[in-house]
Amino acid sequence: MAYIPFVGRLFFNEYLALFGSFLLLGLEVVLRIITLALPERAIRFLYGQSRAIFNTLSSTPSERAQTHKKKVANPIAQAHDFVALCELYGYYAEEHIVQTEDGYLLGLHRLAWKHGEEGGHVNAGPESQQKKVVYLHHGLMMNSEVWVCLTDAERCLPFVLVEQGYDVWLGNNRGNKYSKKSVNHSPTTNAFWNFSIDQFAFHDIPDTIEYILSTTAQASLSYIGFSQGTAQAFATLSIHPTLNEKVDVFIALAPAMSPPGLANGIVASMIKASPEVLFLAFGRRSLLNSAGMWQALLYPPIFIRFIDIALQFLFGWHTANISPNQKLAAYPHLYSFSSTKSVVHWFQIIRNGTFQMYDDEVQSPFRVADGSRYYKVARFPTRNIRTPIVLVYGGSDSLVDIKIMMNELPAHTVAQEVPHYEHLDFLWASDVDKMVFPAVFDALELHAKGGEHKDRTYSRQFSIAGSNPFRPARQSLSHAGIDHDEVGPSDMLPLRSIMKRGDASVGGSRRASTDGKALNGVHMNDTV
Numbered sequence: 093m094a095y096i097p098f099v100g101r102l103f104f105n106e107y108l109a110l111f112g113s114f115l116l117l118g119l120e121v122v123l124r125i126i127t128l129a130l131p132e133r134a135i136r137f138l139y140g141q142s143r144a145i146f147n148t149l150s151s152t153p154s155e156r157a158q159t160h161k162k163k164v165a166n167p168i169a170q171a172h173d174f175v176a177l178c179e180l181y182g183y184y185a186e187e188h189i190v191q192t193e194d195g196y197l198l199g200l201h202r203l204a205w206k207h208g209e210e211g212g213h214v215n216a217g218p219e220s221q222q223k224k225v226v227y228l229h230h231g232l233m234m235n236s237e238v239w240v241c242l243t244d245a246e247r248c249l250p251f252v253l254v255e256q257g258y259d260v261w262l263g264n265n266r267g268n269k270y271s272k273k274s275v276n277h278s279p280t281t282n283a284f285w286n287f288s289i290d291q292f293a294f295h296d297i298p299d300t301i302e303y304i305l306s307t308t309a310q311a312s313l314s315y316i317g318f319s320q321g322t323a324q325a326f327a328t329l330s331i332h333p334t335l336n337e338k339v340d341v342f343i344a345l346a347p348a349m350s351p352p353g354l355a356n357g358i359v360a361s362m363i364k365a366s367p368e369v370l371f372l373a374f375g376r377r378s379l380l381n382s383a384g385m386w387q388a389l390l391y392p393p394i395f396i397r398f399i400d401i402a403l404q405f406l407f408g409w410h411t412a413n414i415s416p417n418q419k420l421a422a423y424p425h426l427y428s429f430s431s432t433k434s435v436v437h438w439f440q441i442i443r444n445g446t447f448q449m450y451d452d453e454v455q456s457p458f459r460v461a462d463g464s465r466y467y468k469v470a471r472f473p474t475r476n477i478r479t480p481i482v483l484v485y486g487g488s489d490s491l492v493d494i495k496i497m498m499n500e501l502p503a504h505t506v507a508q509e510v511p512h513y514e515h516l517d518f519l520w521a522s523d524v525d526k527m528v529f530p531a532v533f534d535a536l537e538l539h540a541k542g543g544e545h546k547d548r549t550y551s552r553q554f555s556i557a558g559s560n561p562f563r564p565a566r567q568s569l570s571h572a573g574i575d576h577d578e579v580g581p582s583d584m585l586p587l588r589s590i591m592k593r594g595d596a597s598v599g600g601s602r603r604a605s606t607d608g609k610a611l612n613g614v615h616m617n618d619t620v
Contacts, residue, residue: 164243165420169392174201174262174270177240177425181251184210190303191275192266192295199270200300201236203250203260215259215308223259224540225310227301231319231346232438233379235269235428236262238318238519243421247525249316249532256533259308263300265292265324267378268428285377288437288450289320293327293472298335305338312340314536315479318518319491322347326447326501329477336478341539343532344483345518349447349474349500351438351491363439367451370436378429392420399423407490409514413521422520440469447472447500474500481505482535484528486513 171177178185186202204214204223213220228250230238239262242248253260264270266287267279277284304313317325322344329336387395396419403409411419437450451469481501485492487509494507508531513521518528 165417168241168243168421169424171241174235174237174240177237178203181240181245181248182207183251183254188303188307190300192299194291194295195274195276196266196271196295197273197275198266198296198300199236199264199268200303201262201264201270203254203262206255206257215310217309223257224536225261225304225308225313226253226258226536227261227263227304227313227315229263229297229315229317229321229324230265231321231348232434233268233427233430234319235264235425237269237425237428238422241422241425242520243415243418247520247522249524249529252525252529261304261313263297265430266296267430272429279378282376285431286433287431288433289323289327290437290450292324292434293331297324297328298332301335301338312338314341314343314540315339316343316345316532317347318345319348319515323349323447326474326477327472329479330472330474333476333478339479341480341482341535342477343535344481344485345528345532346489346492346515347483347485347497348491349497350445350493351442352493352496363443367436367440370439371432374432374435376432379432379435380427381429387424392424396420396423399426403516407515409488409490409516411514411516413513413517413523415522418520418522444469445496447474475502477502480535480539482531483507484518484531485509486515486517487511488513489515491515 167180168177171180175185175187183203184205186204188200188202190198190200192198205212209221214223215221215225228236228239230236239250240248245251250260250262266274267285272279274284279285301313301315305311315325317323322342325339325342325344326347326349329339329342390398393416396416400411400419403411414422433450440451441447448469448471453467481504483494483497483505485494485507488511492515494509498505498507510517510527513527517524521527
């Protein structure tokens with residue numbers, strides 16, 4: 093069928109939705125301009141008014157409960173960077189800079205010392221303490237802070253890994269809070285922001301891995317990604333065959349590859365629209381620069397409520413597994429800069445239903461031939477990945493279609509479902525230590541090579557009396573003026589069963605088998 097520009101790609105109601113989105117964007121631009129012109133006193137006044145409105149609408153018991161929760165959440169929410177967040181819990185964090193082959197400078201954080209180990213040498217030569225390396229990477233429009241802004245150290249995966257004896261590194265994408273610099277381009281230019289998932293895969297992830305292994309003198313590391321951090325690893329490992337030997341296991345939390353799409357009409361219309369329309373709406377630099385403005389204007393509980401409404405509006409998430417206290421602490425750290433082009437890339441992937449590289453071809457408004465006959469966008473060859481892959485996904489995550497994903501991954505891929513989990517639950521859910529950590533620990537124990545973990549069995553419990561490794565963290569929070577309830581640490585239950593992609597094919601689809609009906613009380617599906 094001949095291609096006719098604009099006509100035929102969108103339905104009439106989708107054009108209306110797209111037009112409405114432009115009106116909303118225009119309104120936000122006007123409000124942002126007005127806000128930038130306001131003096132600081134006026135901004136404080138607006139903040140105070142939003143707080144007064146919230147307190148008026150809240151019941152007295154609710155106000156008292158909120159005041160108590162703020163004592164815990166406020167220092168975390170107000171921490172200005174990754175190092176400050178770690179210091180709240182008594183951990184020392186190193187800061188590193190990685191220069192990619194194309195000249196971007198990426199921030200990289202390291203947590204290598206348990207409580208009491210500060211000042212020791214870790215992976216710094218044959219005489220130093222040798223530890224297995226784990227590399228964690230964040231999701232879309234995030235930075236490394238999302239891993240450590242939890243209200244309990246027991247639910248913070250990097251801290252738990254450190255206490256288990258790992259050398260933990262946390263990466264950052266180009267353009268975000270810690271990587272907004274290049275030796276070739278200024279972040280005020282369009283050229284700086286001209287990147288998509290392709291550049292993450294060809295440069296950011298492989299260059300960061302090479303830096304970590306070079307610095308620690310280790311032969312391999314274990315990779316743990318969240319959301320887009322998993323997509324970047326899928327892409328990277330598929331196009332760098334030799335890198336597969338340097339990653340002993342890839343653990344994908346809330347994995348992203350080819351999301352099924354978004355139900356919201358406005359966003360669905362943007363997905364179908366031409367990339368030029370999206371660049372016209374959002375510009376060619378960073379996306380959603382006004383997020384900080386709204387955070388400054390709104391009282392935190394109101395800001396949190398707006399985020400919840402947006403998540404439900406866009407993705408259908410109810411965030412019921414994340415406590416209000418945790419939202420107050422974490423949502424201020426949720427957003428970081430990324431390029432409009434990287435989001436346009438995701439829209440292309442969703443529209444075409446395939447995990448592909450960025451489509452650079454600009455559709456001519458006068459073209460009538462079907463270009464797909466002569467031009468095919470390269471797909472990431474994810475079935476070529478040799479690194480062991482462990483998927484841990486949420487049964488209520490609207491961004492995961494596990495059947496499609498398993499069909500695009502190698503046969504050795506294994507998957508674990510947490511049925512009631514949504515996307516952000518893998519970072520901040522109240523029971524993430526019980527529902528997610530066991531799968532992570534067991535995958536590391538099974539696949540990690542060398543170091544002190546080769547033949548060790550992980551401790552599944554932290555002793556409350558005397559040797560609680562997180563006791564210094566609680567003391568640190570107390571010094572910050574926080575009333576922290578004494579809560580016993582969570583049991584780390586072993587992984588009892590795991591879904592594995594089988595070789596048998598039934599009706600053209602792959603089936604997965606499990607050796608049990610439940611995993612730590614979570615029921616498993618028998619098909620993938």
